[in-house]
């Protein structure tokens with residue numbers, strides 16, 4: 001076995017590989033870019049070497065430089081993770097030439113599977129079933145068109161060199177063929193430098209089922225069963241699971257054996273994934289082979305109890321596969337959700353920024369191959385593979401994945417229940433995430449019933465993108481409690497028990513009767529009126545048409561409130577005047593409006609609103625033309641690490657918005673125009 005390896009990757013997969021190395025007593029060398037100087041993988045590995053600029057081509061894609069670093073640090077092998085150099089045959093060859101072991105398949109296997117067309121030709125000879133289609137060398141447009149007509153519409157045009165869901169177009173009818181061909185070629189040339197395409201029958205309601213294979217250099221090859229990755233958005237995987245629901249033993253064996261045949265056909269060694277597209281009737285066809293470890297490999301680990309990175313290391317070191325086919329078993333069911341920094345309400349646009357507050361469900365960080373404290377699936381069957389911690393940033397340079405959340409259950413229903421619970425406990429402040437979207441996705445009827453196909457998300461748009469739910473009394477109570485606790489700490493009034501972690505929240509107590517009114521704004525600008533009345537040491541909270549006795553206590557982010565006899569637990573993270581409320585699996589954001597605020601030194605009755613200091617616009621809360629009341633938050637600026645909410649000085653109408661989110665503004669700059677109502 002190796003004594004030391006270099007991990008040519010970053011983020012969660014670099015940490016994942018390092019975790020197994022640590023367990024096996026193998027030293028690890030991390031490499032990092034300018035943007036990753038403080039990244040988790042750098043701290044997690046035994047050594048770390050800076051390799052260049054933030055852009056991947058200046059760092060993680062610098063094959064020669066990475067090889068030099070491996071030699072200089074005495075690493076014996078390089079693990080490429082996924083992405084970056086993992087499927088680069090030239091890199092695999094260069095490693096060998098430098099006397100380093102590339103922890104992956106032989107360069108010849110990468111090359112054979114690198115082109116979708118060439119791979120299909122190979123598979124045809126190995127008798128692996130293929131989607132009806134054309135994958136020949138001749139790229140004459142007239143010929144491609146004839147082939148499409150022969151196959152029958154709809155057809156799918158794919159870039160031969162494509163990957164990551166790019167370079168694909170569905171053609172519904174012959175009239176649309178030419179335009180689609182031109183656009184796929186353009187995209188293929190721009191993204192992959194190769195404009196060749198193939199034509200395939202487009203399957204309606206297909207499932208994506210892939211087989212994990214493993215081969216060693218002694219000629220053994222096994223399959224570690226299947227993963228169902230049908231839940232996709234624009235051909236990108238969102239949820240993955242193993243085993244595939246509804247899979248019969250017979251079909252599992254047929255697909256497994258076809259995948260092994262595919263691997264053998266290219267002289268495969270190491271971990272690989274053979275992707276199939278399956279019809280609802282169970283018939284399946286080869287799509288492509290990925291010659292590396294997949295993002296979703298943990299679901300296979302959870303059901304087989306095997307550590308696939310350990311298998312990779314053993315095979316690369318020349319050892320035989322740890323287990324034979326007959327020794328592999330499926331135990332239970334596993335699900336994986338990819339938690340991304342992105343905004344589902346804005347076409348899933350990536351979100352960048354700092355993870356200011358991060359709380360995750362109780363979980364193990366990576367499975368330690370086999371039993372973890374007597375439990376092969378970690379406490380409560382929850383595992384998190386993450387490359388970031390609280391305080392880290394998600395930069396625009398790399399994939400905006402925050403973590404992979406993986407759960408295990410004895411059956412699919414148990415796994416699903418755990419996934420719901422774990423997602424409800426995932427709390428992130430600082431950037432937009434897809435957590436709430438994932439919660440709705442795993443809760444939706446189609447997914448719960450395992451009615452899977454690649455169109456599941458599109459078909460269920462109505463339930464997956466619902467209008468914002470109203471804010472409840474519980475969230476309001478948590479916000480009021482957190483505000484009281486903050487004010488109490490500021491005034492240091494709570495000296496009764498200086499050692500208690502719980503700050504008594506009753507800071508507004510006065511003799512006699514006191515009433516405090518608060519105005520809270522929702523993200524969409526709606527204003528909520530709240531009142532807290534204290535009398536004789538008892539408080540009552542009023543909101544909308546409700547009233548409830550109120551008592552609260554806070555310990556850091558943990559807040560508990562008694563609304564009469566009902567106890568409410570939650571977490572509150574205050575970011576300036578913005579309160580992030582986590583309760584019962586929900587994340588509500590309310591901004592406290594200062595009743596005395598005079599909107600950014602606004603100009604009284606109307607005119608302009610200006611920046612009180614130099615800073616950056618971080619949120620625009622209204623649209624041009626919006627009619628608002630005095631105190632409505634209009635825009636949020638960040639300056640000197642603090643947030644400043646610019647609010648409407650009087651009732652009126654928003655005119656023109658002069659800055660957008662992300663814009664830098666100088667002191668005194670006019671932010672928007674505003675006309676007051678008389």
Ligand code: ADP
Pocket residue numbers: 131156162163164165166200201202203204206208232235275277287288454
């Ligand atoms: P990439 O290499 O870009 O990931 P794939 O060939 O693996 O491309 O296809 C990605 C996804 O596109 C599949 O998981 C599936 O959802 C969809 N897809 C691919 N081929 C077909 C087809 N013939 N019919 C319907 N959907 C397809």
